[in-house]
Amino acid sequence: MMAFNIKLLAKNHKEDKFVSGHRLCPGCGAPLVPKLATLVAEALNYDLVVSNATGCLEVSTTIYPYTAWNIPFIHNAFENAAATISGVETAYKALLKRGKIKPEREIKFIAFGGDGGTYDIGLQSLSGAVERGHNFVYILYDNEGYMNTGNQRSGSTPPGSQTTTAPVGKKIPGKLQLKKNIVEIMAAHENIYAATATVGDYMDYMNKLEKAFKFDGPAFIAVLTPCVRFWRIKENATLDIAKLAVETKYWPLYEVERGVYRITRKPRQFKPVKEFIESQGRFRNLLKHPMASEIIQGLQDYVDRKWERLLALEEATKDKPIR
Amino acid sequence: MIAEQKKLAITGAEAAAHAMRQINPDVVAAYPITPQTPIVEKFAQYVADGVVDTEMIPVESEHSAMSAIVGAAAAGARAMTATSANGLALMHEIVYIAASSRLPIVMPVVNRALSGPINIHCDHSDTMAERDSGWVQLFAENSQEVYDLIFIALKLAENENVRLPVMVNQDGFIISHGTEIVEILPDEEIKKFIGEQKMMYSLLDTKNPVTYGPLDLYDYYFEHKRQQVEAMDNVRKVFPEIAKEYEEISGRKYSFVESYKADDAEYVMVALGSTNGTIKYVVDKMRQEGKKVGLLKITMFRPFPKEEIQYYLNGKKGVVVLDRSMSFGAEAPLYAEIKSSLYEVAVRPQLGSYIYGLGGRDITPDMIRKAFDDAIEGNLVVDEQRYLGLRE
Numbered sequence: 001m002m003a004f005n006i007k008l009l010a011k012n013h014k015e016d017k018f019v020s021g022h023r024l025c026p027g028c029g030a031p032l033v034p035k036l037a038t039l040v041a042e043a044l045n046y047d048l049v050v051s052n053a054t055g056c057l058e059v060s061t062t063i064y065p066y067t068a069w070n071i072p073f074i075h076n077a078f079e080n081a082a083a084t085i086s087g088v089e090t091a092y093k094a095l096l097k098r099g100k101i102k103p104e105r106e107i108k109f110i111a112f113g114g115d116g117g118t119y120d121i122g123l124q125s126l127s128g129a130v131e132r133g134h135n136f137v138y139i140l141y142d143n144e145g146y147m148n149t150g151n152q153r154s155g156s157t158p159p160g161s162q163t164t165t166a167p168v169g170k171k172i173p174g175k176l177q178l179k180k181n182i183v184e185i186m187a188a189h190e191n192i193y194a195a196t197a198t199v200g201d202y203m204d205y206m207n208k209l210e211k212a213f214k215f216d217g218p219a220f221i222a223v224l225t226p227c228v229r230f231w232r233i234k235e236n237a238t239l240d241i242a243k244l245a246v247e248t249k250y251w252p253l254y255e256v257e258r259g260v261y262r263i264t265r266k267p268r269q270f271k272p273v274k275e276f277i278e279s280q281g282r283f284r285n286l287l288k289h290p291m292a293s294e295i296i297q298g299l300q301d302y303v304d305r306k307w308e309r310l311l312a313l314e315e316a317t318k319d320k321p322i323r
Numbered sequence: 324m325i326a327e328q329k330k331l332a333i334t335g336a337e338a339a340a341h342a343m344r345q346i347n348p349d350v351v352a353a354y355p356i357t358p359q360t361p362i363v364e365k366f367a368q369y370v371a372d373g374v375v376d377t378e379m380i381p382v383e384s385e386h387s388a389m390s391a392i393v394g395a396a397a398a399g400a401r402a403m404t405a406t407s408a409n410g411l412a413l414m415h416e417i418v419y420i421a422a423s424s425r426l427p428i429v430m431p432v433v434n435r436a437l438s439g440p441i442n443i444h445c446d447h448s449d450t451m452a453e454r455d456s457g458w459v460q461l462f463a464e465n466s467q468e469v470y471d472l473i474f475i476a477l478k479l480a481e482n483e484n485v486r487l488p489v490m491v492n493q494d495g496f497i498i499s500h501g502t503e504i505v506e507i508l509p510d511e512e513i514k515k516f517i518g519e520q521k522m523m524y525s526l527l528d529t530k531n532p533v534t535y536g537p538l539d540l541y542d543y544y545f546e547h548k549r550q551q552v553e554a555m556d557n558v559r560k561v562f563p564e565i566a567k568e569y570e571e572i573s574g575r576k577y578s579f580v581e582s583y584k585a586d587d588a589e590y591v592m593v594a595l596g597s598t599n600g601t602i603k604y605v606v607d608k609m610r611q612e613g614k615k616v617g618l619l620k621i622t623m624f625r626p627f628p629k630e631e632i633q634y635y636l637n638g639k640k641g642v643v644v645l646d647r648s649m650s651f652g653a654e655a656p657l658y659a660e661i662k663s664s665l666y667e668v669a670v671r672p673q674l675g676s677y678i679y680g681l682g683g684r685d686i687t688p689d690m691i692r693k694a695f696d697d698a699i700e701g702n703l704v705v706d707e708q709r710y711l712g713l714r715e
């Protein structure tokens with residue numbers, strides 16, 4: 001493993017693979033996700049081929065006749081980024097075997113998907129591709145809603161967050177369900193490297209990218225990626241809010257390698273999850289709702305339990321890979 | 324020169340698997356569904372035994388089968404899949420994407436009734452739901468045609484002026500599970516005929532990166548759709564050349580339509596798929612009785628061979644169109660196309676629409692004869708949809 005730092009990346013940097021000029025909102029966290037992935041691949045001397053599910057990242061970076069992708073890119077549909085890349089990766093194997101291609105550098109395969117394309121509509125396609133053991137990295141940029149289509153609820157939307165399909169109303173205080181635990185679902189495929197990351201802690205993200213690229217088999221990284229537009233935050237607050245998610249236990253940074261848990265950030269002191277809630281306009285209506293304190297307390301209890309459980313899992317699985 | 328061919332007693336599904344074995348695609352991704360299953364099973368055995376060295380992707384659904392094949396084809400691989408009915412319906416979204424991405428995919432489709440209610444037997448409702456998807460659609464009459472058409476389809480799909488995906492349809496169970504003698508060309512002949520695929524815009528060409536599937540709005544989408552029309556038109560030019568080349572090695576002739584005693588007939592039946600075999604039998608019987616009947620078999624349904632149809636049907640006294648699927652609230656798919664083609668001919672025949680065989684309902688020579696008799700008696704009604712073998 002090399003320890004990534006800006007100098008090292010700058011030294012190896014020849015040409016931008018994901019270029020500016022795309023139409024993601026100013027301050028959006030999403031472009032950092034491919035940007036850093038392409039930089040890490042470049043530093044490791046890999047070529048990349050990318051698939052991308054329908055969503056903000058895809059529609060804003062490939063408006064015909066323009067493209068922000070200086071690497072081979074395929075968008076197929078919303079729910080099939082993983083199945084699509086599994087076909088590309090298999091073609092690579094087949095054509096290498098038959099001597100029909102002679103790449104100068106090793107090619108790595110990435111599928112990017114939003115939370116809608118991952119937790120919800122694309123879950124089957126992703127599970128199938130991981131179960132089959134294709135060599136690819138699936139990178140989820142999680143902005144906790146269907147943002148491209150105007151902020152609808154997803155399986156990743158947290159309770160009380162304002163969305164157009166689970167709005168905070170006079171009676172119902174918005175979405176009632178907690179987020180689906182996507183990392184556990186992916187880790188349960190066992191032969192996988194699964195990790196969380198945020199765009200706020202890019203060193204941690206890049207180290208995980210390196211592990212993911214080098215892992216022999218499928219890898220999955222869930223990157224919490226604030227959306228300025230629908231989280232109702234300032235353009236310059238994206239990274240701070242992503243960090244706050246870690247500092248409040250809302251989004252712990254950890255990894256699971258073939259069943260072995262490792263927490264990659266252990267803040268000495270945690271802040272209450274309420275600070276995370278209060279930092280974003282999407283919870284404004286919740287905060288005014290009579291059930292606000294009950295819901296926030298529920299979330300606090302949940303993140304506390306989740307953290308304790310993570311610590312226990314780290315301890316229990318040490319040196320005990322499941323495969 | 325016509326090559327020496329081996330005669331095998333095999334089913335239509337096995338004929339498809341044999342063709343796939345000889346193509347030895349780079350990638351096959353498939354999901355089982357009756358009656359397509361024996362194709363996948365047979366091919367998986369070829370892979371397991373090392374008869375082919377294809378990379379097979381045992382996907383978790385047909386949606387992923389088509390998605391993976393789109394990825395593989397965009398990467399420059401020769402990629403195939405096969406399906407039936409609900410599997411094809413599940414692929415539907417990506418079937419369109421495959422065509423608009425101009426990917427040369429060949430897919431044997433074993434026709435089965437589309438749910439609901441669920442039914443595993445033959446009709447054409449599955450493939451008809453894809454008729455506007457931008458795929459070339461070919462229909463086989465028997466196992467031999469399944470085998471032959473798959474090679475022709477591959478060469479057509481990969482032609483630089485076409486670059487479109489092709490479905491090769493065979494009737495579920497009737498063809499797919501019925502054993503017939505099929506003449507198999509030598510492996511080397513097939514290899515020569517199909518050649519190597521010329522890789523175009525491969526995702527693995529990292530030196531020349533391409534973006535597949537961009538957001539294409541009102542400023543360009545329309546022109547791209549127009550280009551698909553162009554590609555379909557090119558099929559009309561290229562298909563006869565490829566068929567001719569195939570005839571030279573196999574001795575078997577393929578064209579958009581096949582006329583069976585239609586030239587001098589007064590009454591002509593039009594149909595798709597295996598039923599054409601039964602119609603030929605009835606035509607022979609009725610000819611012996613001095614009745615001037617004939618058959619126009621449709622081998623290519625997309626692009627629709629309008630000119631050939633006009634050529635054969637202009638001036639006939641009566642034309643009976645058989646459909647193995649319906650369009651609820653409108654005319655049946657094949658009938659609507661034939662009727663519209665005949666709008667432009669000098670002498671329009673009387674026309675009759677007959678639905679038959681839904682959900683695998685048997686079609687007998689008597690039923691076919693009954694429809695011919697209607698035509699001969701001048702009893703065809705252009706706006707009436709009739710049914711063969713239906714309990715009323």
Ligand SMILES: Cc1ncc(C[n+]2csc(CCOP(=O)(O)OP(=O)(O)O)c2C)c(N)n1
Nearest residue numbers: 054055056078114115116117145146147148
């Ligand atoms: C089959 C299908 N259903 C619905 C849509 C509409 N749609 C496009 S993107 C999208 C939401 C994307 O959400 P997410 O994956 O979270 O990405 P984001 O836009 O938030 O980045 C939806 C619902 C679609 N394109 N395809």
Ligand code: SF4
Nearest residue numbers: 025028056227228229
């Ligand atoms: S809507 Fe949100 S996720 Fe989409 S581009 Fe804007 S800030 Fe980014």
Ligand SMILES: [Mg+2]
Nearest residue numbers: 114115145147
């Ligand atoms: Mg989202």
